[in-house]
Amino acid sequence: MGLDAKIPPGPLPQKWERHRDRLRLVSPANKRKYRVIVVGSGLAGASAAATLAELGYHVDCICFQDSARRAHSISAQGGINAAKNYRNDGDSVERLFHDTIKGGDFRSREANVYRLAQVSGLIIDQCVAQGVPFAREYGGLLANRSFGGAQVSRTFYARGQTGQQLLLGAYQALLRQVDAGGVRMRPRTEMLDLVVAGGAARGVIVRDLVSGEVSAMAGDAVVLATGGYSNVYYLSTNARGCNVTAIHRAWRRGAWLANPCLTQIHPTCIPAAGEHQSKLTLMSESLRNDGRIWVPSRAGDARPPADIPESERDYYLERIYPAYGNLAPRDIASRRAKEACDEGRGVGATGQGVYLDFSDALARLGEGVIRERYGNLFQMYDEITGENPYQSPMRIYPAPHYTMGGVWVDYHLMSTVPGLFVIGEANFSDHGANRLGASALMQGLADGYFILPYTIGDYLAGIAPGAVGADHAAFGAASEEVRMRLRRLLSVGGRKPAQAFHRELGALLWDTCGMARSRQGLTQALARIPALREEFWTGVGVPGRNEELNQALEYAGRVADFLEFAEVMCRDALAREESCGSHFRVEHQTPEGEARRHDEEFCHVAVWEYQGAGREPAAHREPLAFEHVPLAQRSYTS
């Protein structure tokens, strides 16, 4: 099977519009004959499920949380980008497109990114119409702020709770459809397998997390909106429940994976306090608008920050990247922080931290303004660390945050399995090798509200509704495999908690497949992961039974999948013999320590095909062509 991204012909600015007008339609009377299964209820899943039901399709939506409103999109703090140019500062679709391609270090698809920029404005209109309380100016119009990697103010926000407010808008639209009978919502339900019958995705196998019942759900198409896999690192900014299971299981069923090694390490997180740490808390990147990042100039300087005079501070981002300063893109800001700490200039008890200092902004704007902009973040910081950021600088350190890699999809957001669509963070589509701040919310909602509802119609128009039901043999076989695996997890009989294995895997990946990667480290990781997996399957302790709420069992299954997935991630990182965006191979850097791309060999999407347990996945490539933005070495220094 070859890879066809199905990018429509024509000039870039007209591709989407012209293509949309040519997509096949399902008539209103026929839409109700189709059933679509949406897995996940975050921004992408909830917006897709609601919109599909509004159009007249029957939708089944599942999520593992106890309510659709709790999906991890809720944690996004800073904002959502849109090319509205309300600030009259020269923003445009073209410029948002350009920033996103450049921010992604030329490893994303031009056509997808252009479309994303084109629909960005519609998202803001939609959200305002739903009652999302965006921040406003005194004149009553919407406020904007700037964000990392951009020189215009195009970010819309709702205090530090933008993700929450956008998700509640989508969730309310979803529940409106539940009330209208268009969506059957099943919370506390986890997808444990994908069912492929007759060469197309026809449903999923799910486990009811309260009763433990394993059952089959059949539909005409399946949409995965299951988020990213940053929790493969154990410690990340993701919610504890975030996992790779849905896309990993889909991979095993034939959906190819794209760029799994491209994972984003966010520069502004609260540093880990000790071994007990269970997650890392993000401090919104918007803080970099007013906070200045620095470390002591001299290694080993352990004086309290107030005692270090200006002349002995190194505001390294402002020094190295004068044009962007503290707003340099995430990958660069993270790597430079690591570098400062590796030089012994890190701050705090662990030495794994840099200062984010608001004293200048407090003096310039006053405490009231800072409180209004970041009050909830400052409070959160205080609560977690016991330190008051109005009085002393915050300590921050990078943490895994977002995964640009994911399931390979074409322009229609369909994977290599016909009928399996993947949207939001779960796909690989728009962010290339590094995502810009405030672009994740934009992509999730673009996919769910304005892209998938069109493209899925084109697929459904070509198939007969209800052709394969849950009585098909493929459902029985997949259900049995799921049950067997659950029984196996419960019967290992060890005493070591899944958390301990997860912690070990996370530490290994953080060291070898984190902010700096080397051939040697990745080779070691590839040798260690199978051994760790073996130890898991002989030593893990999972108490209790399947037929009950069993959180240890849920978690063990997710860790088992991370233990498989980690391997393809490291393999991808090893194969990509270049540095690009967040993927920094120490062998490939400029004398100044910047990422060095090798466009002649690696200007492509690396795509991996599952070949069976214990076998190396097959490598495929989707070449990337840059016709609109000329390939250039990314530079933020001027």
Place this chain on the structure above:
Amino acid sequence: MKLTLKIWRQPGSGAPGRFERHELDGVSPDMSFLEMLDFLNERLIRQGKEPVAFDHDCREGICGSCSLVINGRAHGPASGVASCQLHMRRFSDGDTIVIEPWRARAFPVIRDLVVDRGALDRIIQAGGYVSVSTGGVPDANAMPVPKPRAEEAMDAAACIGCGACVAACPNASAMLFVAAKVAHLALLPPGEVERERRAGAMVRRMDAEGFGNCTNHFECMAACPKSIHVKFIATLNREFLRASFRPR
């Protein structure tokens, strides 16, 4: 730190529950409350025992999953935070900590500290939305909203739907939860259109789910991790009254 924990254990919704006592040594003051429970659970698994079930997800106070009554207070002793943001430095070495699930007729216990809060979803489903479908909406800046009004709407919209207001209320009333959504949407032009229908439908659903009435104890505001103000309950009462005069 060394702690004595008294934790509510209940195998299932129909089964009787009881307090179970655990002596936990080696707790760090830097641990979050939920990390302390993780620490206990890892120990239980190593002893071949069943870990304590509790809801949690984001662990940064925004998803609203965590739902613990700690020493008799919903989300514990600190104000303005959820259980997940509470840190052990709030407690002292040698303390006894009692941990229970939310208790309300409308929130049946599923297991241990996990309750079913589906009733809150059903209240939103009854009308806690603006009836617009995707597409065909006006430009976002077509309708200016006075900043103070937008700010007040945001104050109400900050609700994370955890249900602490219900757990803290002697009547197990969900008035603050309903009020927050009704006020948020009534304050903004798109939501104003359906304000009467919304207030009526949500209050009727709230009653049908078995939540009690508000008798002005204001425990809800004290327990709320987002410190949502009880003034919104007055807004809800006005909206409900308005709805009964002008049914649509």
